[in-house]
Amino acid sequence: MAATINDVARVAGVSISTVSYALSGKRPIGEKTRQRIESAILELQYQPNAGARALAGRRTYILAVTEPLRPDTYTPAHMAFVLAAATAARAYDYDVLLLTQDEATGGLHRVTSSRLVDGVIVLDVLAEDERAELVRSLDVPAALVGIPADTDGLVCVDLDFEAAARLAVDRLADGGHRVVGLLGHPPSVYARGSNFPLRFREAFVARAAERDLEVRLGAPERTIAGVREAVAEILGPDRDLTGLVMHCEDTIQMRALDVLCEAGLRVPQDVSVISAASTFDTSTFTPPLDVIPLIPAESCSRAVELTIAQITGTVDPRVELIPPTYVDRGSTAPRRP
Amino acid sequence: MAATINDVARVAGVSISTVSYALSGKRPIGEKTRQRIESAILELQYQPNAGARALAGRRTYILAVTEPLRPDTYTPAHMAFVLAAATAARAYDYDVLLLTQDEATGGLHRVTSSRLVDGVIVLDVLAEDERAELVRSLDVPAALVGIPADTDGLVCVDLDFEAAARLAVDRLADGGHRVVGLLGHPPSVYARGSNFPLRFREAFVARAAERDLEVRLGAPERTIAGVREAVAEILGPDRDLTGLVMHCEDTIQMRALDVLCEAGLRVPQDVSVISAASTFDTSTFTPPLDVIPLIPAESCSRAVELTIAQITGTVDPRVELIPPTYVDRGSTAPRRP
DNA sequence: CTGAAAGCGCTTACAG
DNA sequence: CTGAAAGCGCTTACAG
Numbered sequence: 001m002a003a004t005i006n007d008v009a010r011v012a013g014v015s016i017s018t019v020s021y022a023l024s025g026k027r028p029i030g031e032k033t034r035q036r037i038e039s040a041i042l043e044l045q046y047q048p049n050a051g052a053r054a055l056a057g058r059r060t061y062i063l064a065v066t067e068p069l070r071p072d073t074y075t076p077a078h079m080a081f082v083l084a085a086a087t088a089a090r091a092y093d094y095d096v097l098l099l100t101q102d103e104a105t106g107g108l109h110r111v112t113s114s115r116l117v118d119g120v121i122v123l124d125v126l127a128e129d130e131r132a133e134l135v136r137s138l139d140v141p142a143a144l145v146g147i148p149a150d151t152d153g154l155v156c157v158d159l160d161f162e163a164a165a166r167l168a169v170d171r172l173a174d175g176g177h178r179v180v181g182l183l184g185h186p187p188s189v190y191a192r193g194s195n196f197p198l199r200f201r202e203a204f205v206a207r208a209a210e211r212d213l214e215v216r217l218g219a220p221e222r223t224i225a226g227v228r229e230a231v232a233e234i235l236g237p238d239r240d241l242t243g244l245v246m247h248c249e250d251t252i253q254m255r256a257l258d259v260l261c262e263a264g265l266r267v268p269q270d271v272s273v274i275s276a277a278s279t280f281d282t283s284t285f286t287p288p289l290d291v292i293p294l295i296p297a298e299s300c301s302r303a304v305e306l307t308i309a310q311i312t313g314t315v316d317p318r319v320e321l322i323p324p325t326y327v328d329r330g331s332t333a334p335r336r337p
Numbered sequence: 338m339a340a341t342i343n344d345v346a347r348v349a350g351v352s353i354s355t356v357s358y359a360l361s362g363k364r365p366i367g368e369k370t371r372q373r374i375e376s377a378i379l380e381l382q383y384q385p386n387a388g389a390r391a392l393a394g395r396r397t398y399i400l401a402v403t404e405p406l407r408p409d410t411y412t413p414a415h416m417a418f419v420l421a422a423a424t425a426a427r428a429y430d431y432d433v434l435l436l437t438q439d440e441a442t443g444g445l446h447r448v449t450s451s452r453l454v455d456g457v458i459v460l461d462v463l464a465e466d467e468r469a470e471l472v473r474s475l476d477v478p479a480a481l482v483g484i485p486a487d488t489d490g491l492v493c494v495d496l497d498f499e500a501a502a503r504l505a506v507d508r509l510a511d512g513g514h515r516v517v518g519l520l521g522h523p524p525s526v527y528a529r530g531s532n533f534p535l536r537f538r539e540a541f542v543a544r545a546a547e548r549d550l551e552v553r554l555g556a557p558e559r560t561i562a563g564v565r566e567a568v569a570e571i572l573g574p575d576r577d578l579t580g581l582v583m584h585c586e587d588t589i590q591m592r593a594l595d596v597l598c599e600a601g602l603r604v605p606q607d608v609s610v611i612s613a614a615s616t617f618d619t620s621t622f623t624p625p626l627d628v629i630p631l632i633p634a635e636s637c638s639r640a641v642e643l644t645i646a647q648i649t650g651t652v653d654p655r656v657e658l659i660p661p662t663y664v665d666r667g668s669t670a671p672r673r674p
Numbered sequence: 675c676t677g678a679a680a681g682c683g684c685t686t687a688c689a690g
Numbered sequence: 691c692t693g694a695a696a697g698c699g700c701t702t703a704c705a706g
Contacts, residue, residue, distance in 0.1 A: 004700085015678075018676060048700070049392070049452050051391030051392035054387065055391075055682045056699075060388065075412060079413075083437055095434055097433065113384040115339070116432065223621075254561075286560070341684085342684060355692060363686085365691065386682085386683050386684065389684035389685090393686080394685055395698075
């Protein structure tokens, strides 16, 4: 059988409370005592029992991560967030319980009210997301990675997609480009109400209007044919488009580059291209693309931080937007006369 | 505060042991008593405390799922397995704790010896996998999805990749094809020691020899250029290849189809193509491909089943191979004279 | 700086 | 069919 705190106390010749305090560091321990306890722990390979710790300490050191992984979702990006959340949690000595699909709300309810988890990280947030409602009503420590329509009372973290869109538009406008395109996600993604594609697109259109640019929008299917069609449409019959922002999955972006190449359009000589809010590595593309990166580790570690802060204290509801950055890889150039 | 079993007992007018037994079903309860308990639970929105249940019952109803998600890994497929494992676990009222990367062995040790989990599901098993060693020495209920080199004392479940390879070869050989190719994974995947690509390739070569076929192997990089090169090589200078089996990621398969199309080769008239051990949907490809599917839900639910069987009783070590099936979508044809 | 003890909320023999 | 009670292995006031 596994060693208990009683075994450690006996071997070390101290009381179990001393062992417990030595472990938690919640009160000062004499140097010799500490050493005896440490060697006893080593000798017995003692690991505190998680259930007992949870029961007595009212903390499980587990966070629930809810990621619905809907059929239509683009797994690599979502997986990157799950992974980032798990990694961030471990940095705080928390483990991660994975809640998927149907378990979205039922599971959240179950694991919080049974005190299986101390807090919740909500990923892939929709504009109208029942998990947001639930988190609000449950009043459990939680952070959303993403911004629902109603953020009242919630703690949300996300890349500032609006700023990212403006950054991309400004880059092109500053380069003298007059006709710019946005190659976005498949139509189903927008239809689903996923919030960041919408936020990005709206800000893109708004900024382009401010900068007095002509805008063309595309929402291609993932197939080669779909991408080809959308790109052709964005380029326009006269091929007068000179600036392209891509806010979509890597396969679509790669295909779009293929299509530009086929059409004899060079990047950046003929078309300036920017990859926006991308979780993947655009430096291996042909050609490497300028990118406004979306870094899962950033938002997830902040979300974990804020959730744990709620567990140990109080945090005011807030929406934290992470400012975007621009990585230049030479895929944009001033418009040629 | 959340209601406890004491509250339920008081409201229902029974003892807490009766409530507990009513919940677990471990002893018969009078009809009226049961109803009073049920309505008390509903009224109080009672949820048993997970920590207390774990401590007293010596069961947490949590399984650890270890999936290293190495940098090189192909996320969608691996994510499909994580998802399948989580879904299968929920079907048995188990939750899933996700262990990633560095946590591979350290985390496994931690969560098992602290009794945080009742068992372990090991995904993405390498031929030489330290997690297999650990599971063996820990003697914890566990199942591996995949087959390590040394299966001694372990419970392993997987698609029968050797049989799948033979099935594919036989299909082509029976169709009169004499020169067949295997478009496999990127070189790094084989180098890593991931076991199923190796198992598949070896069985493919062996069966082709038995059937007296000429074999050409390709291990393309993921880029368009990489795929183009590998396909060209497999086709041969005389383009005498007429049968192609693809055992690789969907992007590579899609690109290979593009390359065949570019080369003016029709499927199946000029080349018969089979997608082998694929977790994705090949019916949306152009053209739709015959496939020997790899169904994560199958192996994962069996793995969960076998792990839970170990938790509640005893299971003999074993290697369970799931027989492959062939789905005909018209991408193969007899060789034309 | 350390210890004895109550208590966290369950499960499960033991008893009837 | 049901109840009283021990006990799971910790944490944390309370006391010194």
